[in-house]
Amino acid sequence: MLPTLNLTGDVVLAEHVSHRIGKVGRGDLVLVRSPVDPRRILTKRVVGMEGDTVCFYVDPMYSQTTVVPKGHVWIQGDNTYASSDSRHFGPLPYGLIQGKVFFRVWPPDGFGTLEQ
Amino acid sequence: MRLLSYMGQWKSAAKEVLDRTAIVAKFLCLLHVTNNYLCSPTLVYGPSMLPTLNLTGDVVLAEHVSHRIGKVGRGDLVLVRSPVDPRRILTKRVVGMEGDTVCFYVDPMYSQTTVVPKGHVWIQGDNTYASSDSRHFGPLPYGLIQGKVFFRVWPPDGFGTLEQ
Numbered sequence: 001m002l003p004t005l006n007l008t009g010d011v012v013l014a015e016h017v018s019h020r021i022g023k024v025g026r027g028d029l030v031l032v033r034s035p036v037d038p039r040r041i042l043t044k045r046v047v048g049m050e051g052d053t054v055c056f057y058v059d060p061m062y063s064q065t066t067v068v069p070k071g072h073v074w075i076q077g078d079n080t081y082a083s084s085d086s087r088h089f090g091p092l093p094y095g096l097i098q099g100k101v102f103f104r105v106w107p108p109d110g111f112g113t114l115e116q
Numbered sequence: 117m118r119l120l121s122y123m124g125q126w127k128s129a130a131k132e133v134l135d136r137t138a139i140v141a142k143f144l145c146l147l148h149v150t151n152n153y154l155c156s157p158t159l160v161y162g163p164s165m166l167p168t169l170n171l172t173g174d175v176v177l178a179e180h181v182s183h184r185i186g187k188v189g190r191g192d193l194v195l196v197r198s199p200v201d202p203r204r205i206l207t208k209r210v211v212g213m214e215g216d217t218v219c220f221y222v223d224p225m226y227s228q229t230t231v232v233p234k235g236h237v238w239i240q241g242d243n244t245y246a247s248s249d250s251r252h253f254g255p256l257p258y259g260l261i262q263g264k265v266f267f268r269v270w271p272p273d274g275f276g277t278l279e280q
């Protein structure tokens with residue numbers, strides 16, 4: 001998630017209300033449970049909601065377009081070169097979203113809301 | 117002097133109100149923790165799990181401990197959040213775990229085999245003719261499992277553990 005979040009660890013605040021009332025949208029930073037390892041929680045950005053057409057690069061020469069199915073979201077890390085996200089495991093069911101990140105607490109020079 | 121005695125009565129009444137409110141608040145907190153993390157009753161209805169579960173609705177007990185420690189296996193009845201509608205919770209049976217090869221009938225003449233990917237489970241309703249399950253929406257991520265059903269409370273003639 002570089003450059004939004006640091007490599008060595010940030011402490012962020014995540015609220016657990018929005019995803020229960022359906023207020024998660026494009027551009028939000030979310031905590032999701034990994035579909036590959038159910039004990040891991042990832043931090044990614046929601047790029048597409050259900051029904052959106054998402055265009056992504058499988059390799060530098062070849063781009064592919066998919067439609068996000070109903071009840072799913074498309075998530076991607078900000079650092080596309082080093083992120084395992086929906087480009088690898090496909091659209092993510094909305095029910096795996098655990099919360100929305102809205103504020104960074106640590107390190108002190110990054111204190112404040114995270115830009116969309 | 118009467119004002120002092122009134123204040124004494126109010127103080128003891130207020131203390132009693134606070135004590136009783138504290139008891140109710142503690143009870144609600146304990147109820148919330150038990151419902152979400154230990155065991156909770158759920159009303160399940162629908163035709164997809166006949167004959168195990170009735171069409172018109174059963175009250176079952178579901179425990180929320182097993183799926184967190186990885187003890188969900190083949191043949192278990194589980195509550196899962198639907199991948200198609202995240203506000204619905206389904207009751208299905210786990211037929212295949214990750215790495216299993218699952219054979220299912222797309223139509224009466226044609227069967228298909230898939231391998232369940234890592235971190236996913238294959239769920240099916242007992243009533244295959246009227247169930248929307250992994251045969252339609254594919255393998256389900258393990259993280260969508262909400263709990264395991266182990267006991268039926270209502271109707272009274274169905275009281276008891278549910279057979280595997």
